[in-house]
Amino acid sequence: MTSLHTQVVFDAPGSPEVMKLVQGPAPSPITGEVLIRVAAAGVNGPDLAQRKGAYPPPPGASPILGLEVSGEVVEVGADVSWPKVGDKVCALVPGGGYAALVVTPAVHCLPIPLTMSLEEAAGLPETFFTVWGNLFMRGGLKAGETLLIQGGSGGIGSTAILLARAFGARVLVTSGSADKRDYCLSLGADMAFDYRDEALVDKVLAATEGRGVDVVLDMAGGAMVNNNLKMLANDGRMVSVAMQAGPRAEVDVFRIMSKRILWTGSTLRPLSIEAKAAIAEQLKEKVWPLLDAGQCRIPLFGVYPLDEVVKVHSIMEAKSHHGKLVLSLKGIA
Numbered sequence: 623m624t625s626l627h628t629q630v631v632f633d634a635p636g637s638p639e640v641m642k643l644v645q646g647p648a649p650s651p652i653t654g655e656v657l658i659r660v661a662a663a664g665v666n667g668p669d670l671a672q673r674k675g676a677y678p679p680p681p682g683a684s685p686i687l688g689l690e691v692s693g694e695v696v697e698v699g700a701d702v703s704w705p706k707v708g709d710k711v712c713a714l715v716p717g718g719g720y721a722a723l724v725v726t727p728a729v730h731c732l733p734i735p736l737t738m739s740l741e742e743a744a745g746l747p748e749t750f751f752t753v754w755g756n757l758f759m760r761g762g763l764k765a766g767e768t769l770l771i772q773g774g775s776g777g778i779g780s781t782a783i784l785l786a787r788a789f790g791a792r793v794l795v796t797s798g799s800a801d802k803r804d805y806c807l808s809l810g811a812d813m814a815f816d817y818r819d820e821a822l823v824d825k826v827l828a829a830t831e832g833r834g835v836d837v838v839l840d841m842a843g844g845a846m847v848n849n850n851l852k853m854l855a856n857d858g859r860m861v862s863v864a865m866q867a868g869p870r871a872e873v874d875v876f877r878i879m880s881k882r883i884l885w886t887g888s889t890l891r892p893l894s895i896e897a898k899a900a901i902a903e904q905l906k907e908k909v910w911p912l913l914d915a916g917q918c919r920i921p922l923f924g925v926y927p928l929d930e931v932v933k934v935h936s937i938m939e940a941k942s943h944h945g946k947l948v949l950s951l952k953g954i955a
Contacts (some may be wrong), residue, residue, distance in 0.1 A: 629686050629721035630931050637673030638935035642779075643928065645899045649684070649718065649725040651699035652712075654895075656728045658711065660954075662744035662925070663719040664690040665934050665947040667775060667864065668891065673935065679717045680892050687721020689891065690736060692744035693951075702728040710734045714751050714898060716891065720931065723727060723955050726879055732906055735913035741816050741925045745946035746913075749781040749920070752863060752890050753839075754909065755901045757782055758789070759863040759882035761837050765790025768852060773874060774811060775802035775944040777920065778863060780939040782839050782919040783809045785909065791837075796822070798941075805944045809921075817842065826853045849897030851877045852872035862887030921945035928954055 639644040647801065652658045669687045671677035678686055695705045705711050705728065712734055714727040719936040724916035726909040734743045757763050771779050771784045774795030775942040786793045795806045796817035803814035813829055815822055827834060843865030850860050851874055860883060878885065890898070912918045923943040926934050926950050937943050 627722040628928070629718075630688075630928065631686065635673065636928070638673070638932040638939070640766065640933050641673065641935070642647075642729060642924050643931075645709055646721075648723050649696055649769045651702075651725045653700040654664065654702060654727055655699045655733060656695050656702060656705060656711075657697035657725050658691060658693040658713060658715075658731075659696045660691045660719065660722055660724055660951045662691065662742040662951060663928075663949045664745040664748055664777075665938060665949060666690070666748045667938075668748075669720075670938060683716040683891075684724070686719030686721050686732075687716040688717065688721065688724070690744060691715055691719045691724055692740040695731075696723075697918075698728065704728065705733075712740075712746050714890075714902070716748040720928065720949065722951060723766040727899070728904055729895065732902060732910065734802045735910060737914060737916040738919070741948050742919070742922060745777065745920060745922065745948050748890070749946070750779040750905055750909065751898065751901050752778055753781045753785055753889065754905055755887055755897075756861045756886075757786070757837070757839055759901065759904070761839070761859050763789070763791055763837050764818060764902075765819075766792075767836035768794065770826060770835040770850075771795045771806075771811075771841075772817065772838060772840045772846060772850065773797065773864070773866065774806040774824050777946050778806060778839075778841060779806070780809055780945055781918075783811050784920065787811075788912055788918055791839040793834065796825060802944050808853050817846070819893075821850045823849055823888060826935075829869060830855070833867050838863065839863065841865075844871055847871040848874055848877075851881070854881060856881050858883050860885045869919070882920040918940040923947050925950050928950070944947075951953055
């Protein structure tokens, strides 16, 4: 295998401009791992946080950015029955996705959906693992329930809208612009609100005939937490997956108690190999048939060559996109 490959690195945390393309040592798979020649890599919020120095990789993970890829398996370690060399896969990776070659546990790989390109498939793993693991496995969202997504137009929000609707839930979302709210509605959201609206709580309660929503998928955190508690129904669940409005909040504990609210959440990257494999198994069984049939397709905002990674991070930081941003590694060695 090639001893050097192209990768995106940065010498110190900072703005998007700190990133650069260099030639560096190629990884090799160990027992239970596969080596993937990357065709495309998804871009996600944790990548930006890591670049800024706010989200260091866990012990043993590659310091190179990138948590999801698609491509071709070119080498397998011991004790790997699937995928095999030559198979096309998309995969959740512990780091290293912004590079020509990346290693990941074989159990974190999934087949390319029948109706999708490699570029589309590269944008699946991080968001689908996050949404399925949090909203369905931890949050227990069920058919007939009402979900509120706080921040519905990004990759996580788009995925949550599509999956919640596919599995029979009613979906309410918040977003900061009319354009993004229209986008959420086009994906299948039933109602969309401005999260800055001072009457947001009243409007959500009115939309649920005063009962409140069954589940909140929250990407805001901060001061929005208490609003979430007000909008939840008795025995509701709040699932935190990001904290774009800040990591701290003064919480009305009595409201949690009186409504019997369950509050949970997780970050995907630090989960054990086994925990991520369990999510992958459920995705393959329950969600991948929908993708094979052409359902639950997340719109791509844009596919950019790897050497435009600075531009892509700038777009994401400006929050001027909706849907997924993907880096293409076509022609990169």
